Amino acid sequence: MKSDIEIARECRLKPIEDIARQVQIPVDELEHYGKYISKVPESLIDEKKVENSNLILVTAITPTKAGIGKTTVSVGLALGLSYIGKKNIVALREPSLGPCFGLKGGAAGGGYAQILPMDKINLHFTGDFHAVTSAHNMIAALLDNYIYQHRDEGFAMKEILWKRVLDINDRNLRYVVTGLGAKTNGVTMESGFDITPASEIMAILCLSKDEHDLRRRIENILLGTTIEGKPFRVKDMGVAGAICVLLKDALHPNLVQTTENTPAIVHGGPFANIAHGCNSILATKLAMTYADYVVTEAGFGADLGAEKFFNIKCRESGLNPKLTILVATTQGLKMHGGVALEDIKKPHSEGLKKGFENLDKHIRNMQAFGQTVVVCFNRYATDVDSEIELCREHCENMGVGFAVNNAFSEGGKGAVELAELVVDTIANRPSRPVVFSYTDRDNIETKAEKVVRQVYGADGVVFSTAARKMLERVRQLGIEDYPVCIAKTQYSFSADAHAYGVPHGFKVQIRDIVVNCGAEMIVLIAGDILRMPGLPKSPQAERIDLIDGRIEGLS
Amino acid sequence: MKSDIEIARECRLKPIEDIARQVQIPVDELEHYGKYISKVPESLIDEKKVENSNLILVTAITPTKAGIGKTTVSVGLALGLSYIGKKNIVALREPSLGPCFGLKGGAAGGGYAQILPMDKINLHFTGDFHAVTSAHNMIAALLDNYIYQHRDEGFAMKEILWKRVLDINDRNLRYVVTGLGAKTNGVTMESGFDITPASEIMAILCLSKDEHDLRRRIENILLGTTIEGKPFRVKDMGVAGAICVLLKDALHPNLVQTTENTPAIVHGGPFANIAHGCNSILATKLAMTYADYVVTEAGFGADLGAEKFFNIKCRESGLNPKLTILVATTQGLKMHGGVALEDIKKPHSEGLKKGFENLDKHIRNMQAFGQTVVVCFNRYATDVDSEIELCREHCENMGVGFAVNNAFSEGGKGAVELAELVVDTIANRPSRPVVFSYTDRDNIETKAEKVVRQVYGADGVVFSTAARKMLERVRQLGIEDYPVCIAKTQYSFSADAHAYGVPHGFKVQIRDIVVNCGAEMIVLIAGDILRMPGLPKSPQAERIDLIDGRIEGLS
Known part of the structure; x- marks a missing residue:
């Protein structure tokens, strides 16, 4: 064929x-x-x-x-x-x-x-993915610049939650340190890149009702916590409008x-x-x-x-x-x-x-x-x-x-x-109205517990220490009514990519939590799933070609 | 008005x-x-x-x-x-x-x-800039992946010359370390991001005669030197066609x-x-x-x-x-x-x-x-x-x-x-045919010397140790016939951004050299010019806005 x-x-x-x-x-x-x-x-x-x-x-x-x-x-x-x-x-x-x-x-x-x-x-x-990538990374640059430009006035962040994205499989970018070298190269920080489909901006684009809802969500994006313990959001930098401009089309x-x-x-x-x-x-x-x-x-x-x-x-x-x-x-x-x-x-x-x-x-x-x-x-x-x-x-x-x-x-x-x-x-015999796995009022642990038991067939969920800390943050922020978005391997009901069929007798380990205050969901990272994929030994790029203006090897 | x-x-x-x-x-x-x-x-x-x-x-x-x-x-x-x-x-x-x-x-x-x-x-x-960004970073990901996937077969690089790009002013990305954390996060390396207008891919796009010339240039891009001292190019990974596909439009x-x-x-x-x-x-x-x-x-x-x-x-x-x-x-x-x-x-x-x-x-x-x-x-x-x-x-x-x-x-x-x-x-009284500042056969030092004396009014050029090393590489590669592209502050004839008017009695310090084997030019970095700008304290982004579908603050 x-x-x-x-x-x-x-x-x-x-x-x-x-x-x-x-x-x-x-x-x-x-x-x-x-x-x-x-x-x-x-x-x-x-x-x-x-x-x-x-x-x-x-x-x-x-x-x-x-x-x-x-x-x-x-x-x-x-x-x-x-x-x-x-x-x-x-x-x-x-x-x-x-x-x-x-x-x-x-x-x-x-x-x-x-x-x-x-x-x-x-x-x-x-260019939609490129717009998402630009908007996401523009926020990162504006945030790092804000910290750099206001550091002499006593502004500092206790924790930064915003990473960067690229629409490329680049495992080397999962965990990076930025701002190295001369002092004028910014503030030295740990950071990392996810793939663009994992960007909160992508989720916001997919969940927004209209341009105004997009604006509201962009404003609410949580970037981290200031040294005084206050949440720091996109709206605190006054740039939500500029980010919406990048996402308009x-x-x-x-x-x-x-x-x-x-x-x-x-x-x-x-x-x-x-x-x-x-x-x-x-x-x-x-x-x-x-x-x-x-x-x-x-x-x-x-x-x-x-x-x-x-x-x-x-x-x-x-x-x-x-x-x-x-x-x-x-x-x-x-x-x-x-x-x-x-x-x-x-x-x-x-x-x-x-x-x-x-x-x-x-x-x-x-x-x-x-x-x-x-x-x-x-x-x-x-x-x-x-x-x-x-x-x-x-x-x-x-x-x-x-x-x-x-x-x-x-x-x-x-x-x-x-x-x-x-x-x-x-x-x-059409479907009934959707029966949700959990209600808005369930707390995050309960929501996770319900999904892993009912959908994955697990015996429960276990949160790492890092995840527990973030759960506490979620409570403080008063956003326990958000739904959970579990990031997990696609190859198994469990978080173990090699457990085919219907695995039994397992618990789902939540390693980390990403708070999406713009997309309004709590992303739970299960097992060893990575939000930036890597390339295989022989990537598809070796088979994609341009021959006399004709593209070959795309599938 | x-x-x-x-x-x-x-x-x-x-x-x-x-x-x-x-x-x-x-x-x-x-x-x-x-x-x-x-x-x-x-x-x-x-x-x-x-x-x-x-x-x-x-x-x-x-x-x-x-x-x-x-x-x-x-x-x-x-x-x-x-x-x-x-x-x-x-x-x-x-x-x-x-x-x-x-x-x-x-x-x-x-x-x-x-x-x-x-x-x-x-x-x-x-989307042209986005295509350049994608193509540039795709090469970076493919290169790091090549090193990672072939490291057990004894493949290694002595030096990597290829960085990444984003079309954003992000000083924190000028100098980064990638591949941190778990071993599966790639190979730990120093890297950095330039702004997309500084990408060699951008120069190639602007200098190519047609699709075939684009292909030839992409193939020739020099990524670094292997541990055996051999130049390593895009064509050595067999992905030039895929990169051209990204640049087709x-x-x-x-x-x-x-x-x-x-x-x-x-x-x-x-x-x-x-x-x-x-x-x-x-x-x-x-x-x-x-x-x-x-x-x-x-x-x-x-x-x-x-x-x-x-x-x-x-x-x-x-x-x-x-x-x-x-x-x-x-x-x-x-x-x-x-x-x-x-x-x-x-x-x-x-x-x-x-x-x-x-x-x-x-x-x-x-x-x-x-x-x-x-x-x-x-x-x-x-x-x-x-x-x-x-x-x-x-x-x-x-x-x-x-x-x-x-x-x-x-x-x-x-x-x-x-x-x-x-x-x-x-x-x-139309112009005569262009009189070049130097001939192809002048070596790189001479070319630089001629430009800085004739055009900048300098007393000569001084190469740093790092730049001298790269000059030696240029000789070994046999590409001394390429023109020079001097990166220098726009605010002065000299490399000192504050020397207005017509400065005299100065020499131009070449701090570093970037070899562009695809664009076919030798980029000489003069003084403290940076190929990734930063944002000012009050960036234009604060004044750009989207109000009921109407963009404001762009100029």
């Missing part, structure tokens, strides 16, 4: 105005970035129409290193829905340059179920198209393992304003992205998905069933069946959120029919809808079974 | 297609970024037409902290040329976010002589418009004090393909930007300006004439006359490059006519053309005198 970029190149793109017209987005409101990308102002959101639209969440079993293909299924479902005549928009996150040049590749779907132009989307796109969602010329809205890009993992509320609501069915996804397995989708994004926005699709692959199931990683592409029915345990736990979890669940089997070329039938049988026994997605190879017509199942299920 | 952004907001912009049509740029080739900005492919350059176009360089006397208004004069001249019916394009550099949020403000002209949309141009624009020049709807091409943005200070060769040639007169500028005083414009950009591209305009202000002249900075806005004829010394030295310097020079007096509201007449008289006595620019207050009609002088001078 052809590579993703070959398929993307062969697709006949339609001008973005034509895509907008399909769903009655007013063409005059588009802000073009080339012929095939435009920004759409969030002011077009109509809450009445949002209420009448059907939101579908796509999530997955615990993924392998290669992923489960959630984006491919999301795009495939959108193609399938269009194929059967349903007006829909797929609402996705923007890819990060880090994984694109690192291990995982881009994040624009695959095969005949992609969003286009995939090269632009996977690279600089409309980034706040507008981006309109693109799929491989079959249907509309896609792509906006925001926090990772689900180190951040809250959902596209922006504005993008989802904008899509719901213009379509009867909106397909969106949350990152990595359902323990990460979907949990945060419900407990953070739905709580914040009032959104209620009508249906949750849980994506599974034979490879993923076999990995969870104990099959060695080098053998998961070969037939192995016993291993597959053992892997159902992981699928079932995710199904029960999603049902606990009040969701109607259907399982989507994402077909790979190496899959055999008998194993797919085992999955179908298993889901039937569980009383859960089942469909195969073959959009990767066939585009929309490979997702008709899935699309029909989705439409039928939403019509006949 | 109204503020820059108020004037900008009141301007009625024309769709960018209309601007392109004015000069017969084919509209189908435009890649839009909103209604008023587009990228134009550099493949449209026609060398025959370039030869027949008239290039005008705008440079200045040694500037004050507020600048001399070169960009305002460049745009003003373009407006004036249009006013008298001459087909022209102004070709400028892109502003950096660093000074925009720091001390100096934006760089899109001022008053009624601006390029628009000034907010977009001063902020993220078409950034290589295309950007088309915008002036306050009077005439075309402007804005592309590339190295600073002239810490880099070579000229817009891209591709942008200049593209402008020359479509206009009879092309106005371009080089950064800061003529000792910095213009020297590098001739010795680097013209040498590399074969361009020959027909005329050089030297911009002067009463404030600048008075500063050089010994008037205290707080008094330079008040009348002071004696101080003004003493300041002519600085003007005259720059005039003689430009004439030594083979240039016909005219002096443009950039009028400020506080100026008095008698002082302007003193300047006119002085220039007449020097045998040099003189005109007042009042485009800041009046737009194009305020620059008619200047435009007529320019057209007349080009017709009757």
